Amino acid sequence: MLQFNFGEYTTRVFISREIPGLDKIAADVDPQPDSSELKSNLFFICDENTGYIADKICGSFIAPRCVLKSGEESKTWDSVELILEAARKASCGRDSYFIGVGGGVIGDLAGFAASIYMRGCRFMIVSTTLLGMTDASVGGKTGFNLSGIKNLAGSFYPARNVYMPLECLSTLPEKELKSGFAEMIKTAILDSDDFLEQLSIKNYLDHELPADLIERAVTYKGAIVSEDFRESGRRMLLNLGHTFAHALESAAGLGEISHGEAVAWGIARACELGVMLGITPAQRAEKIIKLIKSYGYIVSSPHPLVSDTEAFFNAIKSDKKKKNAKLTFIVPGTESAVPVTMETENDFKLLYKVLNVQKT
Numbered sequence: 287m288l289q290f291n292f293g294e295y296t297t298r299v300f301i302s303r304e305i306p307g308l309d310k311i312a313a314d315v316d317p318q319p320d321s322s323e324l325k326s327n328l329f330f331i332c333d334e335n336t337g338y339i340a341d342k343i344c345g346s347f348i349a350p351r352c353v354l355k356s357g358e359e360s361k362t363w364d365s366v367e368l369i370l371e372a373a374r375k376a377s378c379g380r381d382s383y384f385i386g387v388g389g390g391v392i393g394d395l396a397g398f399a400a401s402i403y404m405r406g407c408r409f410m411i412v413s414t415t416l417l418g419m420t421d422a423s424v425g426g427k428t429g430f431n432l433s434g435i436k437n438l439a440g441s442f443y444p445a446r447n448v449y450m451p452l453e454c455l456s457t458l459p460e461k462e463l464k465s466g467f468a469e470m471i472k473t474a475i476l477d478s479d480d481f482l483e484q485l486s487i488k489n490y491l492d493h494e495l496p497a498d499l500i501e502r503a504v505t506y507k508g509a510i511v512s513e514d515f516r517e518s519g520r521r522m523l524l525n526l527g528h529t530f531a532h533a534l535e536s537a538a539g540l541g542e543i544s545h546g547e548a549v550a551w552g553i554a555r556a557c558e559l560g561v562m563l564g565i566t567p568a569q570r571a572e573k574i575i576k577l578i579k580s581y582g583y584i585v586s587s588p589h590p591l592v593s594d595t596e597a598f599f600n601a602i603k604s605d606k607k608k609k610n611a612k613l614t615f616i617v618p619g620t621e622s623a624v625p626v627t628m629e630t631e632n633d634f635k636l637l638y639k640v641l642n643v644q645k646t
């Protein structure tokens with residue numbers, strides 16, 4: 287078990303082969319409830335693909351649940367409302383345990399709903415995708431997309447317990463695995479060259495993912511978030527590739543490209559930007575882009591899904607992390623990564639170059 291303190295919250299992460307049953311979850315809850323208290327307070331949030339996992343958790347017990355459509359398209363306020371309404375119908379109270387069973391979308395929606403239901407009820411995640419395990423389920427970022435902009439609204443509300451049953455990965459479509467693996471590559475760049483080397487030993491998408499790789503990624507993320515829960519400094523390093531990625535996701539139409547594929551493309555752009563700024567050593571950038579390519583991600587620019595360059599730039603400009611008209615990008619350094627701000631016309635010219643598009 288890994289344990290982290292995020293602000294006033296404690297998150298415990300359980301990486302296991304099997305999907306946990308209710309007895310296991312009850313035993314892990316702190317302070318310990320009796321089993322009937324836990325059962326009477328459970329409320330599951332799943333999607334069309336993860337209902338069977340909630341069934342496995344519950345065994346013969348029937349707990350109320352809200353089932354959402356799967357995919358990024360569901361990451362809306364409407365889904366949050368569906369969760370809140372279903373919780374009300376199930377007579378959930380502030381003592382209820384909202385348990386999100388799914389990947390990043392379900393975790394973010396369930397967490398956000400839990401953060402506002404009766405001003406905050408108890409929340410856990412059973413993370414069923416690689417993206418959820420390597421990134422989304424740890425650190426308390428919750429939320430939903432608004433006006434076509436990724437995660438425009440949300441809250442910081444970490445899950446108390448996060449379960450990562452690796453058996454769920456064996457049924458994931460390749461696209462999903464690939465999406466999650468990009469976050470693993472991102473974490474390795476931030477963590478150490480040793481971690482990066484480990485990812486180049488073999489193509490892990492063709493092999494069973496070892497638990498220690500996931501544990502390494504979670505340990506790194508947990509340490510960064512423990513230091514800077516509300517992202518006023520170091521946590522922003524976790525956005526490596528993300529400013530480009532979010533813009534690509536928005537420009538392509540939310541859901542058209544997986545988050546991880548966009549992140550992989552965004553990391554390649556961040557490498558190029560870093561080299562142009564004299565921050566990323568060219569050799570390191572080359573090594574990173576080569577690794578990303580070897581896993582089959584698109585690294586060329588413009589991305590084939592960007593047909594409307596204007597929409598693309600608008601999306602970059604409206605990045606929610608923009609402060610006082612400055613855009614912050616994270617670029618790889620000689621080790622790990624560093625933030626850079628872009629604000630002048632010259633800076634923007636550099637960006638057009640990196641993106642290989644003409645401003646209309």
Ligand code: GLY
Pocket residue numbers: 421422424425427521524525
């Ligand atoms: N996904 C980036 C973060 O949690 O800060």
